[in-house]
Amino acid sequence: MKKKHLLLACLCLCLGAVKAQTFEHYFTDRTLRVDYLFTGNAERQTICVDELSSLPRWAGRRHHLSELPLAGNGQITMKDATDGTVIYRTSFSALFQEWLETDEARTTAKGFENTFLLPFPRRAVSVEVTLFDSHRQVRARLQHRVDPEDILIRRKGETHVCPHRYLLKSGQADRCIDVAIVAEGYTEAEMDMFYRDAQTACESLFGHEPFRSMKERFNVVAVASPSEDSGVSIPRLSEWRSTAFGSHFSTFYSDRYLTTSHLKTLHDALAGIDYEHIIVLANTDEYGGGGIYNSYTLTTAHHKDFRPVVVHEFGHSFGGLADEYFYDEDVMNDTYPTDVEPWEQNVTTRVDFASKWQDMIPEGTPLPTPADNFNMHEVGLYEGAAYSARGLYRASYNCRMRTNEYPAFCPVCQRALRRLIEFYTE
Numbered sequence: 001m002k003k004k005h006l007l008l009a010c011l012c013l014c015l016g017a018v019k020a021q022t023f024e025h026y027f028t029d030r031t032l033r034v035d036y037l038f039t040g041n042a043e044r045q046t047i048c049v050d051e052l053s054s055l056p057r058w059a060g061r062r063h064h065l066s067e068l069p070l071a072g073n074g075q076i077t078m079k080d081a082t083d084g085t086v087i088y089r090t091s092f093s094a095l096f097q098e099w100l101e102t103d104e105a106r107t108t109a110k111g112f113e114n115t116f117l118l119p120f121p122r123r124a125v126s127v128e129v130t131l132f133d134s135h136r137q138v139r140a141r142l143q144h145r146v147d148p149e150d151i152l153i154r155r156k157g158e159t160h161v162c163p164h165r166y167l168l169k170s171g172q173a174d175r176c177i178d179v180a181i182v183a184e185g186y187t188e189a190e191m192d193m194f195y196r197d198a199q200t201a202c203e204s205l206f207g208h209e210p211f212r213s214m215k216e217r218f219n220v221v222a223v224a225s226p227s228e229d230s231g232v233s234i235p236r237l238s239e240w241r242s243t244a245f246g247s248h249f250s251t252f253y254s255d256r257y258l259t260t261s262h263l264k265t266l267h268d269a270l271a272g273i274d275y276e277h278i279i280v281l282a283n284t285d286e287y288g289g290g291g292i293y294n295s296y297t298l299t300t301a302h303h304k305d306f307r308p309v310v311v312h313e314f315g316h317s318f319g320g321l322a323d324e325y326f327y328d329e330d331v332m333n334d335t336y337p338t339d340v341e342p343w344e345q346n347v348t349t350r351v352d353f354a355s356k357w358q359d360m361i362p363e364g365t366p367l368p369t370p371a372d373n374f375n376m377h378e379v380g381l382y383e384g385a386a387y388s389a390r391g392l393y394r395a396s397y398n399c400r401m402r403t404n405e406y407p408a409f410c411p412v413c414q415r416a417l418r419r420l421i422e423f424y425t426e
């Protein structure tokens with residue numbers, strides 16, 4: 001009997017020790033950068049490994065390692081190759097997945113670069129990448145082995161590091177969320193202007209709750225990546241420029257959609273700098289931008305709506321928030337089918353509303369909440385969200401994720417962002 005107790009006590013002690021040492025047990029203080037190619041068409045998709053590299057430090061979280069912050073449209077799971085223990089997970093969305101919904105994807109196959117940062121394992125691991133469709137079915141999956149001793153893992157960021165300047169330094173990289181603001185379409189001679197624009201982006205972000213009250217959990221670094229030409233490419237005007245990341249408007253023939261598909265070059269510019277989230281500022285007064293969850297925000301720095309737009313896009317890329325705007329004529333779209341609960345925390349199809357903000361709605365609030373007396377109901381259930389006027393709902397009449405004029409995130413977006421910041425930092 002006594003022996004049994006002792007054994008139990010030992011087991012508990014061991015378990016405690018494993019938990020406390022998990023990061024150091026499985027990982028070293030370096031980053032494993034994995035570059036993938038997502039290829040295919042609307043019918044069939046494939047994931048390929050492009051290149052593996054190693055970066056000098058690990059700036060990400062060292063706790064909640066095997067948990068996902070959000071479900072995302074894609075997931076990465078790293079397992080210990082010997083015993084199969086899940087040692088790290090992360091989620092993302094990809095431009096490739098958006099492209100699969102376009103007409104072009106029905107007639108041709110294309111390949112898209114995707115780069116992810118993982119903690120560098122001490123021992124051999126298996127890494128699994130999964131892409132989901134809008135019904136949460138697996139679209140493509142790749143499992144590959146990574147041996148940390150592999151001599152072909154390229155070392156990056158050790159000699160040539162892009163010039164950079166901290167705009168906010170709250171603490172060490174492993175304790176804070178590290179945001180890099182990167183220059184696109186700024187020549188060497190325009191870098192003072194870039195640093196001023198980056199400062200404006202930073203001020204706008206931390207002017208919004210919950211970023212304002214949780215500012216001490218963030219580091220923000222501005223990275224002066226130079227371009228040959230000033231400005232960015234605008235295909236509809238036949239203006240093509242040679243810029244650091246080759247970004248352009250009219251992504252998928254949508255005039256305002258500004259993106260880059262040169263993810264490897266973007267990450268190369270950041271090698272040697274501690275970063276987890278990326279904001280690319282484009283040197284143009286054209287209106288546009290985009291934000292892709294755990295990939296990047298890209299927005300234009302000299303448009304009059306720069307301040308709200310950069311925060312809106314960061315809501316996508318950092319917070320995994322959905323757009324809350326919609327089009328009256330659009331009653332259904334393939335991106336958010338109404339028979340599935342979307343993973344984004346600020347929209348619902350009511351398939352599983354309890355998993356969203358049901359708990360935040362005051363008793364007596366009519367559901368759905370009529371839009372004509374929105375002043376009475378700060379948090380309710382307003383129909384129209386995520387591009388669709390019917391079948392998708394948002395929490396508040398207005399929000400940073402709906403319009404540029406409204407000054408704040410709605411309470412539901414604020415809670416979702418706060419939870420995410422806590423996940424990364426506690």
Ligand SMILES: [Zn+2]
Nearest residue numbers: 399401410413
């Ligand atoms: Zn919102």
